[in-house]
Amino acid sequence: MAQLSPDRRYFIGEHGMNASKTPPGLYIVATPIGNLKDITLRALEILAGADLILCEDTRTSAKLLSAFGIKTPRKALHEHNESQMAQHIVQQVQNGQAVALISDAGTPLLSDPGFPLVREAAKSDIDVIALPGASALLAGLAVAGLPTDQFSFLGFLPTKQMARKDRLKELVARPETLVFYESPKRVAASLAAMAVVFGEHRPAVVAREITKKFETIYRGSLAELAAEFEGQNVKGELVILLDGASMDAPPNEDEWQKILADRLEEIPLRSAVDEVAQGFGLKRKQVYQAALDLKK
Numbered sequence: 001m002a003q004l005s006p007d008r009r010y011f012i013g014e015h016g017m018n019a020s021k022t023p024p025g026l027y028i029v030a031t032p033i034g035n036l037k038d039i040t041l042r043a044l045e046i047l048a049g050a051d052l053i054l055c056e057d058t059r060t061s062a063k064l065l066s067a068f069g070i071k072t073p074r075k076a077l078h079e080h081n082e083s084q085m086a087q088h089i090v091q092q093v094q095n096g097q098a099v100a101l102i103s104d105a106g107t108p109l110l111s112d113p114g115f116p117l118v119r120e121a122a123k124s125d126i127d128v129i130a131l132p133g134a135s136a137l138l139a140g141l142a143v144a145g146l147p148t149d150q151f152s153f154l155g156f157l158p159t160k161q162m163a164r165k166d167r168l169k170e171l172v173a174r175p176e177t178l179v180f181y182e183s184p185k186r187v188a189a190s191l192a193a194m195a196v197v198f199g200e201h202r203p204a205v206v207a208r209e210i211t212k213k214f215e216t217i218y219r220g221s222l223a224e225l226a227a228e229f230e231g232q233n234v235k236g237e238l239v240i241l242l243d244g245a246s247m248d249a250p251p252n253e254d255e256w257q258k259i260l261a262d263r264l265e266e267i268p269l270r271s272a273v274d275e276v277a278q279g280f281g282l283k284r285k286q287v288y289q290a291a292l293d294l295k296k
Contacts (some may be wrong), residue, residue, distance in 0.1 A: 010048040011069035019048035022098035026089070026121045028114070029100050030107040030133030033237075034212035036067055038134045042067055046131060051097040054089070056113055060104045077101065082113045086120040093126045106249075107135040111155045111181050114211065136210055137179055140239035143217055147244065150176035157182065157190055162192065166266070168197040169259055173251070173279040176243040184234035191229055194242065195222040199255060203243040208213040209236035251280040260287065261294050 008019045027046050032038040047053060048070050054077040055061035057190035061074060077085060093099055121128050141148050154171070157180060158164045171178060182190050187206070194204070200223035208216045214236065218225055222242075256276055263272035269291050277287040 007071050008049050009071075012044075012045045014186070016069070017044070017048075019045045022046050022051075022100075023127075024051035024093055024096050024098055025127035025129050026093055026118070027100040027129050027131060028118070028130045029099065029102050030135065031061075031064055031102050031105060031106045032212060033134045033136050033139070034215075036064065038211060039064075039068070040131065040133050043131050043133060044070070046098075047072060047100055047102075049098065050100040052092070052099045054099060054101045054117075056103045061102060064102075069210075072100075073205075075150050077113055077117065079113050083116045086117045088123045089117055090120050090126060093121070094124065105134075105136075107133065107137075110135065110137055110153070121131060134209075134211070136181070136237065136239050139210045140179065140205070140207040140241055141177070143207060143210075144177075144241045145219065146177045146203070146205060146241055148177065151179055152176050152292060153179045155181055157186075159186065161189070161193075164193055165197065168193055169263065170275075170279070171195055172255075172259060173245050173281065175244040175246075177244055180240040180242075182238045182240050184236060184238065186239070187234055187238050188229040188232065190240065191222060191226040194240075195226045197259070198222060198242065199252070199258045205241040207239040207241070208234070210239065212236065251282060256287075257290055257294070260291060262279065264291060 008021065010017050010019060027050065029043050029046060031043065041153040047065065050072050051276065053061070053065070053072050053074040055074050056078055058074050058076050065074070089099055101108050101114050101117065108114045109118065118128055121201070137153055143149060158167055180190070200221060202222045204222050204225055205219070206218040206225055218228060220228070260272060260276045263275060271289050273284060273287045276282065
């Protein structure tokens with residue numbers, strides 16, 4: 001069991017602040033996604049007053065915690081050990097400890113570890129408390145200029161080319177804004193695949209290095225953005241935001257027939273028909289006849 005921190009303090013600049021002992025519970029704490037000034041006062045108090053901080057990577061989190069003089073013991077919780085550790089952490093909370101969960105950056109559980117732990121905590125009926133704050137997902141939506149009344153967060157796309165293409169095909173007729181995280185190594189390939197599947201003219205936004213010194217927002221069509229990133233040595237994490245499919249105009253026949261042809265090569269005819277009819281809001285009879293014609 002982790003030792004209690006003897007120094008429940010945090011610092012803002014040269015000013016030291018005393019933190020009260022954090023009440024028992026599991027605290028899901030958002031941390032900055034780049035700019036350290038985006039940490040909240042409440043987050044500092046909870047982190048300094050907790051008995052243990054669970055970190056995605058203790059070395060990465062050490063930079064943040066050291067910047068504010070927080071000496072709370074920390075332990076790694078990542079995708080390889082979180083399922084095994086979840087019950088033990090819950091027991092610590094049941095024994096009266098306050099445990100804070102942070103990720104390398106942003107809000108935990110959004111494409112970050114923590115879900116098995118929170119699920120186990122909920123099953124055990126212990127307090128799970130959210131400390132909201134920085135999130136690349138929400139920051140990207142706020143600056144993109146795309147509709148925010150409805151959106152879907154899809155996390156990271158598959159790394160394999162065919163799996164990525166298949167995943168995008170499932171989303172082609174979705175009317176809401178689509179939000180993806182992407183690594184700098186794959187952003188060019190993902191944008192190129194999106195241009196093929198969604199059409200070159202679909203409006204999109206790429207937000208790079210949000211809140212950091214070299215923050216850049218790229219806006220344009222998928223074709224323009226794919227060309228912008230092709231062959232570039234990109235640095236920093238990225239958010240890709242894609243305008244939803246228009247519900248006013250009828251589905252583009254060339255577009256859905258192209259996807260239907262692709263799917264007929266990969267899955268049975270009936271499954272392909274059902275997928276395309278549902279995805280584009282078409283009558284199944286129309287798509288079925290098109291599939292028969294394509295088979296001929």
